[in-house]
Structure formats: structure tokens, C-alpha cells
Amino acid sequence: MPRMKKTIAVATAFLFAAVLSTPPQGFCKGTITIKGSDTLVILNQRWAENYMQDNKDLVIQVTGGGSGTGFSALITGSTDICAASRPIMKKELAMIKKRHNVTPAEIPVARDGVTIYFHEKNPVNELTMAQLKNIYTGKIKNWKDLGGDKARIILYSRENNSGTYMFFKDEVLKGRDFTPLAQSLPGTAAVVNAIGKDIKGIGYGGAAYAKGVKFCPVKATEEDKAYLPNEENIATGKYPIARDLYYYMLKEPTGDTKKFIDWLLSPEGQKIVTSVGYFPVKK
Amino acid sequence: MKKPLSEKIIEGFIHISAAMAIVSLVLIFVFIGKEALPMLTSHEVREEVTVTQMVLPQSPEPGEPKEFSWQPVSRVPKYSLMPLFVGTVKVTVVALLFAIPLSIMAALFTSEFAPSWVRESIKPVIELLAGIPSVVLGFFALIVMATYIQNWFNMDFRLNTLTAGIALGLAVIPIVYTVSEDALSAVPQSYREGALALGATPWQTAWRVVLPSAAPGIFAACVLGFGRAIGETMIVLMASGNAPVMDLSIGYPFRSLSATIAAELGEVVRGSGHYHVLFFIGVLLFIFTFLINFSGQLFVDRLKEKMAGTK
Numbered sequence: 001m002p003r004m005k006k007t008i009a010v011a012t013a014f015l016f017a018a019v020l021s022t023p024p025q026g027f028c029k030g031t032i033t034i035k036g037s038d039t040l041v042i043l044n045q046r047w048a049e050n051y052m053q054d055n056k057d058l059v060i061q062v063t064g065g066g067s068g069t070g071f072s073a074l075i076t077g078s079t080d081i082c083a084a085s086r087p088i089m090k091k092e093l094a095m096i097k098k099r100h101n102v103t104p105a106e107i108p109v110a111r112d113g114v115t116i117y118f119h120e121k122n123p124v125n126e127l128t129m130a131q132l133k134n135i136y137t138g139k140i141k142n143w144k145d146l147g148g149d150k151a152r153i154i155l156y157s158r159e160n161n162s163g164t165y166m167f168f169k170d171e172v173l174k175g176r177d178f179t180p181l182a183q184s185l186p187g188t189a190a191v192v193n194a195i196g197k198d199i200k201g202i203g204y205g206g207a208a209y210a211k212g213v214k215f216c217p218v219k220a221t222e223e224d225k226a227y228l229p230n231e232e233n234i235a236t237g238k239y240p241i242a243r244d245l246y247y248y249m250l251k252e253p254t255g256d257t258k259k260f261i262d263w264l265l266s267p268e269g270q271k272i273v274t275s276v277g278y279f280p281v282k283k
Numbered sequence: 284m285k286k287p288l289s290e291k292i293i294e295g296f297i298h299i300s301a302a303m304a305i306v307s308l309v310l311i312f313v314f315i316g317k318e319a320l321p322m323l324t325s326h327e328v329r330e331e332v333t334v335t336q337m338v339l340p341q342s343p344e345p346g347e348p349k350e351f352s353w354q355p356v357s358r359v360p361k362y363s364l365m366p367l368f369v370g371t372v373k374v375t376v377v378a379l380l381f382a383i384p385l386s387i388m389a390a391l392f393t394s395e396f397a398p399s400w401v402r403e404s405i406k407p408v409i410e411l412l413a414g415i416p417s418v419v420l421g422f423f424a425l426i427v428m429a430t431y432i433q434n435w436f437n438m439d440f441r442l443n444t445l446t447a448g449i450a451l452g453l454a455v456i457p458i459v460y461t462v463s464e465d466a467l468s469a470v471p472q473s474y475r476e477g478a479l480a481l482g483a484t485p486w487q488t489a490w491r492v493v494l495p496s497a498a499p500g501i502f503a504a505c506v507l508g509f510g511r512a513i514g515e516t517m518i519v520l521m522a523s524g525n526a527p528v529m530d531l532s533i534g535y536p537f538r539s540l541s542a543t544i545a546a547e548l549g550e551v552v553r554g555s556g557h558y559h560v561l562f563f564i565g566v567l568l569f570i571f572t573f574l575i576n577f578s579g580q581l582f583v584d585r586l587k588e589k590m591a592g593t594k
Contacts, residue, residue: 066552152439159525159546160356169356177343177354180366183442183524183536184546197430198441 030256033061036070036083039163040245043110044083046272047264058256074248075099082248105249109264111279113234113242114168116216117192119199124148126217126226129240132172138179156191156203157182168204171241206277234279318562331556332362353527355557362560366527370537374519375512377448377533382455383505390463395489413457421521424450442524444533450518459508466500467493499586506579510572516541540564
């Protein structure tokens with residue numbers, strides 16, 4: 001028995017020590033919560049980590065869950081910032097109007113572009129958005145219809161839970177389903193490697209480089225010029241498969257939130273955008 | 284005589300250890316079943332997907348011809364299991380057609396014809412094949428085998444059913460081989476002596492006497508190989524191309540039931556229709572292997588009885 005008492009005493013002492021030695025969190029610290037798009041989650045985390053290093057009195061909480069989840073959190077008021085990889089929908093706008101009687105503030109914070117990959121020996125040198133849609137929905141099946149050699153087009157795609165898959169489906173296929181013949185691979189690296197080994201292959205993904213693979217310039221319509229997915233063309237919007245990534249707030253940001261957003265739009269903040277594989281916003 | 288306490292404790296401990304295996308098996312099935320059950324009971328889930336939709340064809344967009352398609356992330360999510368089912372069956376058949384003849388012939392050779400030193404070296408080497416992690420086999424198929432098979436058979440698709448089936452066969456061979464070899468070696472020596480004494484050649488002895496006598500064991504080996512092939516995930520995930528195509532050709536890529544669970548469960552929204560469908564697939568796989576093993580066992584028992592009767 002006495003031994004047990006001793007154990008309890010030691011445990012209590014440790015507990016007290018632990019409680020006393022932790023700084024009283026939440027008393028003098030401001031908190032910003034960011035919730036939403038899984039596409040933005042890594043970028044949000046990097047921004048938050050870097051910003052908190054210089055601003056010790058601020059806590060930034062980042063969670064993912066998808067753009068839709070972010071908007072519903074914004075509507076119920078359980079998040080300060082909603083990170084979204086798409087513009088707000090009319091329905092969501094109406095719900096915010098109804099509940100809070102405000103128009104939410106929209107701030108583009110980064111840009112995302114999807115690159116089309118070919119094998120380097122593929123003679124085809126550009127595609128239109130309409131051709132891309134027809135290729136991936138299975139209407140165009142042969143390279144000869146695109147000005148290439150007579151050979152079947154082998155489609156490489158991403159797993160259906162990836163953000164890139166969703167973006168490609170929304171922007172290029174306009175919400176139509178992929179043809180079942182599109183092979184799904186895990187990650188851009190796998191897509192690029194597969195195309196490096198397959199002269200008949202076509203694939204899409206984030207920015208990546210590999211031996212034996214070339215980027216396909218894309219034009220918005222038949223009359224346009226084709227553009228390569230580089231930083232300039234994506235920032236200016238000339239490259240057609242690009243989108244803005246947004247922060248939404250119930251009102252124009254003030255105080256800590258405004259400082260944070262000003263910082264992430266500054267050259268220092270936008271450098272982090274490039275380091276995680278996205279593109280800076282338009283100046 | 285009363286047992287000493289220590290013996291009782293040890294006995295109890297051994298009982299518990301044995302019970303653990305059964306309990307964990309039951310718990311696994313209960314858990315998977317619980318996650319799959321909302322497919323049938325929950326109103327919310329049934330609005331998104333019903334069992335009929337998983338079996339019958341659906342239109343991709345209103346007004347278009349119906350087809351079997353697996354497109355869980357879509358304006359109208361489509362959860363037809365038929366393409367996945369066809370893919371799984373297709374690759375399993377290819378793998379077994381490749382693996383079973385090879386491994387039975389190898390087993391017949393090592394047990395009946397090979398000199399003992401050859402037998403002593405071949406058996407451990409084939410059994411070592413079972414020790415290769417399936418992710419390594421999958422990677423080998425993806426990087427090396429796919430290129431050769433595509434060139435030899437002049438196929439359009441680099442990742443196709445033939446490549447994945449052969450890679451899967453490599454994983455099945457050691458199981459079928461080991462169990463068949465044990466069955467052949469267990470045939471009493473007197474059978475062989477009797478056959479040879481009657482003037483049969485060594486080949487006739489092996490093919491007409493020893494092989495039929497070992498049939499129940501060899502059949503059990505094939506059933507085990509089937510169970511391995513249908514549930515194997517990593518090899519098909521890497522070498523199949525994962526395209527949910529509804530086509531019987533072995534030159535096409537496919538998407539298997541097991542690989543679908545592996546690829547999609549990581550990111551799926553918990554509690555959504557998609558989530559429950561993936562668990563439902565898990566239950567289906569569990570039932571398939573259970574039924575096959577069970578009916579295989581019944582068949583083996585009957586075969587054994589029949590052979591004992593005619594002796």
C-alpha cells in the first residue's frame with residue numbers, strides 16, 4: 001500500500017510540473033482557422049508554419065476536407081478563412097447572404113496549372129481544349145486524327161480521389177466522365193514515367209520533369225495560339241488549363257488576418273507557392 | 284489426480300491463444316460487415332447508391348445508352364461492380380492457367396524423377412519465391428516484364444491483363460508447387476513398387492498411378508492458389524493499369540476489386556456512399572474466398588472417400 005501512495009504522489013507531482021511548465025496557451029494568442037480545399041492544404045500549412053515562426057503570438061490552424069467542406073464551415077461560422085480550389089457557387093453565396101447578410105470577400109492566393117505530357121518522339125505538337133476533351137472522353141482514339149502516326153492513343157490518368165483528377169474533369173472534360181480505358185496511376189511521377197516508356201501515351205499532372213517526355217502546348221480554341229505551361233503563361237492566363245485558388249472570408253480581412261494575407265501575397269509568401277509546385281497569382 | 288495450478292494456467296493460456304485466431308477472424312468480418320451494412324439499411328446511402336445499381340447497367344448522362352461503369356467521382360456517381368468483377372476474374376484465370384500446369388509439372392518432376400540432390404535444391408528455391416514481397420513482384424512486372432510482353436505479343440497497352448496475370452502467377456506458383464509436392468511425396472512407396480513390378484514405365488507410374496492418388500492434395504493446392512490470386516492486391520495495383528474496362532480481351536488493362544479498395548479507401552469521405560461501397564466489395568471478396576475454400580474442402584473430402592472406397 002505505501003508503495004502505491006508513493007506512486008500516486010510522484011504521478012501527481014509530474015502532472016503539476018507538466019501543467020505549470022506549459023505556457024498558458026490561448027490567453028494572449030490570436031487564432032486564425034483555415035479550412036477547405038485539399039489542393040491547398042500543403043500550401044496553407046507551409047504558409048502557416050513560416051508565418052508563425054516570425055509571429056509567435058499567432059496560431060494558425062489548417063485543416064483540409066475539400067472546398068465544399070470549407071464553404072459549409074464558412075456558412076456556419078466555424079472557420080475564419082475558407083480555402084477553395086473553385087469559385088463559390090450561387091447556392092453557397094445565397095446561404096451566406098441569408099445567414100450573415102454579407103457578400104463574402106474573395107482573394108485569389110495562388111494559381112494551379114495542369115501540364116499535358118507526351119513522349120518526346122511523338123510528332124504531335126499542340127492540342128486544343130476540345131481535342132483534349134474528346135481524347136479523354138474516348139471520342140478520339142487514334143493519333144492520326146490529331147496529325148500523328150496511325151496508332152492507338154494510350155491514356156494515362158490519375159486516381160479518382162486526387163485533386164488533379166477533379167480539376168481536369170471539371171476544366172477539360174466539363175464534368176463528363178473519363179473513358180474507362182484511361183489508366184489511373186498514383187501521382188504525377190508515375191504518369192510521367194509511364195509516358196517516358198510509351199510512345200503512344202498521353203498524360204496529365206502537376207509540374208514534373210523526366211527523361212523522354214515533352215510538354216504539350218495547349219490552345220483554348222482552334223484560332224488561338226498554343227501556349228506552354230510556364231510561370232508566365234499561367235500567371236497571365238494564356239495557358240488554358242489553369243485556375244485560381246482562393247481564400248474566402250465573410251468580410252474584408254482586418255487585423256491579424258489582413259497582415260497574414262498581405263504577407264502571403266508578398267514576394268516572400270509567393271516564393272513558397274512556387275516551392276510547393278503551384279504558380280504565383282497575377283500581379 | 285488433481286492437476287497442479289501451473290499446468291492449469293499454461294493450459295488456459297494455450298486455449299486463449301487458439302481462441303484469439305478465431306476471435307480476430309470473426310471481429311474482422313464483423314467490422315467489415317458493419318461498415319458495409321449501410322448499403323442495405325441506411326436511407327441516405329441508398330439515395331446515392333443501391334445494390335441494383337451496382338449490378339445493372341446505368342446511363343452515363345440522362346438519355347444516353349446504358350452501360351456498366353465504375354465512376355464513383357462524377358456528377359452522377361456510377362458504382363457498377365461488373366467491370367471490376369470481370370477484371371478480377373480475367374486476371375485470376377490468366378494467373379491460374381499460367382501457374383497451375385507449371386507448378387504441378389514441377390512438383391511431379393521433383394518428387395518422381397529428379398535425383399535427390401536436385402530435389403533438395405529445387406524445392407527450397409521455389410519456396411523462396413513465396414518469400415518475395417508482392418510489391419517487389421509488382422514493381423518487376425511494371426518496369427521489366429511489361430516492356431518485354433508488350434514487344435513479344437505486339438500489344439497496344441503496356442500494362443495489360445496478360446502481364447498482370449503472369450506476375451500474379453509468379454506469386455501463386457510457390458503455393459501450388461509446395462502443397463502439390465507434399466501430396467505427391469505422401470503417396471505410399473508400395474504404389475510405385477506395385478506399378479513398376481507390373482511392367483509400367485517410370486512415366487506411366489508417375490502419370491497414371493502417383494498423380495491420380497495425389498489428386499485430393501493437388502486439388503487443395505489449386506484452391507489455395509485461387510484464394511491467393513483473387514485477393515492479391517499489390518501486384519495488380521501496380522501492373523494492371525487500373526482502368527475499369529468491361530472487356531474480356533487479355534490485351535486490355537483492367538481494374539480489380541482488391542486494387543480498387545486499396546487505391547480509393549485512403550482518401551474517400553468517411554461515411555459516404557463510396558466508402559460503404561468499398562467495404563461492400565471487401566465483404567464480397569471475403570465471401571468469394573470463403574465459398575471457394577469451403578467447396579474445395581468438401582470436394583477434397585469426397586475425393587478422399589471415393590479413393591479409400593476403391594482401394
